[in-house]
Amino acid sequence: GAVVSQHPSWVICKSGTSVKIECRSLDFQATTMFWYRQFPKQSLMLMATSNEGSKATYEQGVEKDKFLINHASLTLSTLTVTSAHPEDSSFYICSARRDITEAFFGQGTRLTVV
């Protein structure tokens, strides 16, 4: 399968600071990437769709000013959690679409805000 790398795997930050998470497709170009959030023992919740060279499309209820997404190249999308608070602590996962039917996921980033 295709390889999608997410970095960092885990991060602890202080309340009020910002955290950037990177998602890279290593062996294919991805015009579209997706960012998900997963709470313990729950399924994945789509936060936003990231399109290379254009603004991200956010799902209802997701604050675009808090979760900044940048998709500057065909292999890299970043999610920045701004002014993080403890309630933002979660498991964030990206996926990259290789073709019309298949998407591959990164290994996820565990964010803990203290």
Added chain:
Amino acid sequence: TQLLEQSPQFLSIQEGENLTVYCNSSSVFSSLQWYRQEPGEGPVLLVTVVTGGEVKKLKRLTFQFGDARKDSSLHITAAQPGDTGLYLCAGRTQGGSEKLVFGKGTKLTVNP
């Protein structure tokens, strides 16, 4: 409302047993994927099914896409402890949507 209903939500079985996980919807999907996720990691793609009635096999795993493309099943034969994980089905609705709709997942535990 959940677009994709997965059942059972939890399943604990002994090594060597067979099991089936179901993914059902009232919507038609252009494609459907099955993923397995282990704690602290991202989902890993197992299979993609596209054609109604399609059956795909991956070693001891058999995936079936319903004729009407509204449902799917995953059957595991002679389960092993290494099969333990969260199994997620995800589908794309017709119309070329880019978004994957996920089921809530089936947490499978295979005891030695």
